[in-house]
Amino acid sequence: MNVFDIIGPVMIGPSSSHTAGAVRLGLVARQLLGGEPVEASIGLCGSFARTYKGHGTDRALVAGILGLRQDDERLRGSLELAAQRGLKLSLREVELEDAHPNTAVIELTDAKGKSVRLEGASIGGGNVRISRVNGLPAVFTGERPTLLVLHRDEPGVIAAVADRLSRQGANICSFQLARLQRGGLAVMTIEMDAGVPERMDEGLSTLPQVLSCTYLAPI
Amino acid sequence: MDLDYGSLAELVALAEARGGTVSELVLEQQAEQLEESQEQLYERMREQYKVMEASAAQGLKEGVRSASGLTGGDAHRVRQRLEEGRSLCGPVFAGALARAMAVAEWNAAMGRIVAAPTAGACGILPGTLLSLRQALGLGEREVVMALFTAGAVGLVLSGHFQLAGAKGGCQAECGAASAMAAAAAVELAGGAPFMVENAVAIALKSSLGLVCDPVAGLVEAPCIKRNAAGTATALMAAELALAGVASLIPADEVMQAMKRVGDAMPPALRETAEGGLAATPTAKRLYERVFGKGCEACGACAGE
Numbered sequence: 001m002n003v004f005d006i007i008g009p010v011m012i013g014p015s016s017s018h019t020a021g022a023v024r025l026g027l028v029a030r031q032l033l034g035g036e037p038v039e040a041s042i043g044l045c046g047s048f049a050r051t052y053k054g055h056g057t058d059r060a061l062v063a064g065i066l067g068l069r070q071d072d073e074r075l076r077g078s079l080e081l082a083a084q085r086g087l088k089l090s091l092r093e094v095e096l097e098d099a100h101p102n103t104a105v106i107e108l109t110d111a112k113g114k115s116v117r118l119e120g121a122s123i124g125g126g127n128v129r130i131s132r133v134n135g136l137p138a139v140f141t142g143e144r145p146t147l148l149v150l151h152r153d154e155p156g157v158i159a160a161v162a163d164r165l166s167r168q169g170a171n172i173c174s175f176q177l178a179r180l181q182r183g184g185l186a187v188m189t190i191e192m193d194a195g196v197p198e199r200m201d202e203g204l205s206t207l208p209q210v211l212s213c214t215y216l217a218p219i
Numbered sequence: 220m221d222l223d224y225g226s227l228a229e230l231v232a233l234a235e236a237r238g239g240t241v242s243e244l245v246l247e248q249q250a251e252q253l254e255e256s257q258e259q260l261y262e263r264m265r266e267q268y269k270v271m272e273a274s275a276a277q278g279l280k281e282g283v284r285s286a287s288g289l290t291g292g293d294a295h296r297v298r299q300r301l302e303e304g305r306s307l308c309g310p311v312f313a314g315a316l317a318r319a320m321a322v323a324e325w326n327a328a329m330g331r332i333v334a335a336p337t338a339g340a341c342g343i344l345p346g347t348l349l350s351l352r353q354a355l356g357l358g359e360r361e362v363v364m365a366l367f368t369a370g371a372v373g374l375v376l377s378g379h380f381q382l383a384g385a386k387g388g389c390q391a392e393c394g395a396a397s398a399m400a401a402a403a404a405v406e407l408a409g410g411a412p413f414m415v416e417n418a419v420a421i422a423l424k425s426s427l428g429l430v431c432d433p434v435a436g437l438v439e440a441p442c443i444k445r446n447a448a449g450t451a452t453a454l455m456a457a458e459l460a461l462a463g464v465a466s467l468i469p470a471d472e473v474m475q476a477m478k479r480v481g482d483a484m485p486p487a488l489r490e491t492a493e494g495g496l497a498a499t500p501t502a503k504r505l506y507e508r509v510f511g512k513g514c515e516a517c518g519a520c521a522g523e
Contacts, residue, residue, distance in 0.1 A: 002249055003370030004263065009334055010334075011334060015338055124383060124385065
C-alpha cells in the first residue's frame with residue numbers, strides 16, 4: 001500500500017463497489033470483445049439487481065462497456081451516450097447460485113456478430129473478480145496482464161504455452177486450468193507481472209492445440 | 220528508510236528526531252518506496268488536491284441532486300447562511316462543514332471525487348483542508364503536503380483494519396477520515412508531530428463505535444451529514460491537540476480498540492442497511508420510493 005491507496009483513487013461517485021467496480025467489469029467485457037459492441041445485454045444479480053438504480057450501477061457498467069474509465073465525468077450520461085452511439089441495450093435481473101452479491105453478467109456483440117459473455121463481481125474498493133468467460137470458469141482480477149487460452153485437452157499443452165510465454169519474457173503469477181472433460185475443451189487463465197509485450201496472444205495462437213487466445217491488458 | 224507505518228508513535232518519533240514535519244518524512248519515504256522522485260510524487264498528490272478543490276466547488280453550487288433524488292442542496296444552504304454573515308460557528312467551522320457536505324453530495328450525484336480514504340467519507344479531508352487554507356491564508360504547497368500526513372495516518376490505520384464500512388462500520392470510514400484530517404490540520408496550523416499523534420487519538424476516540432447504517436443502502440443518508448460531523452470532530456481534535464491537550468490512551472492503542480469495536484459490531488450495523496437508521500420506518504419508505512418493486516423506472520429496456 002502507498003499514500004495514493006489512501007488519498008485516492010479519483011473516481012466517479014457514489015460507491016467504489018457499485019460504481020467504480022462496475023465500470024471495471026464493463027471495461028473487461030469490452031476488452032474481451034476486442035472491438036466496439038453494437039449490442040449489450042446486462043444481467044444483474046443480488047445487491048446489484050436490487051440497488052443499481054440508486055447507485056448508478058447501470059450507468060457505470062454501460063460506461064465501462066463504452067470504454068470510459070472509472071474517473072470519466074461522462075459516466076453519469078453513459079446511457080444517453082450509448083443511445084447516441086447506437087448501442088442496443090437491455091438490462092434484466094438474473095439469479096445465480098452461490099454468486100457474490102454484486103455480480104453482473106455481461107453479454108456483448110459486435111457488428112460482425114461476434115459475441116462474448118462475462119460473469120464477474122465487484123468485490124469492494126473498486127476491485128473486481130471475473131469468474132466465468134463464455135460459460136467457462138476463468139477467475140482473474142483484470143489488474144494484471146491476463147491471457148485466456150482456449151484449447152483442446154492434450155498432454156503437453158501447458159508446457160508449450162508456458163515455454164512460449166517464458167521466451168517472451170513473461171513471469172506468470174497466477175495460473176488456472178479448467179477442463180470440461182478429458183480430451184475436450186479446456187481453458188487456461190494466466191495472469192502475469194507487468195511489463196509483458198502487447199499482443200502476446202499471437203505467439204500462442206499458432207500452437208496446434210490452441211483454439212483461441214485473448215490478451216487482456218490491465219485496467 | 221526504515222519506516223513501515225506499523226505504528227503512529229514510531230512515525231511521529233522519527234519525524235521529531237529529524238526535526239521536520241510528518242509530511243516531509245512521508246514524502247521522502249514514499250518516493251523511496253515507489254521509486255519516484257519527490258517532485259513526481261508531489262505532483263501526483265497535487266492532482267488529487269485539484270480534484271478535491273473542483274469537487275467542493277461543484278458540490279457548493281445550487282441544484283446538486285443525487286442519482287436517487289434523496290439528497291442534494293444542503294451544502295449550498297450552509298454556505299448561503301455563512302455568506303450572509305449569520306453563521307453560528309464562524310467561517311472556518313461553517314466553511315469546513317459546507318465544503319465537506321459539498322464533496323459528499325457531489326459524490327452522491329455521481330460527481331468526480333477523491334476517495335479519502337473511501338468514497339463514503341470523501342468530504343472530510345477536503346472540507347477541513349480547503350476551509351483552513353482560506354482561513355489561514357495558506358499556499359497550495361502547504362495543503363498538498365498536509366495530504367501526505369493524512370495519507371500516512373490512513374496507512375497506519377489500514378494496518379489495523381480494513382477501511383470499509385462493511386468491515387468496521389462508519390468509524391472505519393468517517394472515523395478514519397476524521398483522524399486523517401485532524402492530523403493534517405495540526406500540521407497546517409504549525410503544530411509539532413507529537414500534537415499530530417494526539418489529534419489522531421482524540422478524533423478516533425470521538426468516532427469510536429460509529430455504525431454504518433445507510434438508508435436504502437445508498438451512500439447518502441446519513442453519510443453526507445456524517446461527513447460534516449467527521450469534519451467537526453477533526454477540527455475539534457486539532458484545536459485540542461494544538462492547545463497541548465494530550466490523549467491519555469495513545470493513538471496506536473485507540474486504533475487497536477477501534478478494530479475490536481468493529482469486530483464486535485453485528486453485521487446489521489456494517490453497511491448491510493439492515494440496522495440502525497436504515498431499519499427505521501422512514502428509511503423503509505424511502506427505499507421503496509427509490510427502488511420501487513420493479514425495474515420500470517430505469518428506462519434502459521424502453522423500446523424493446
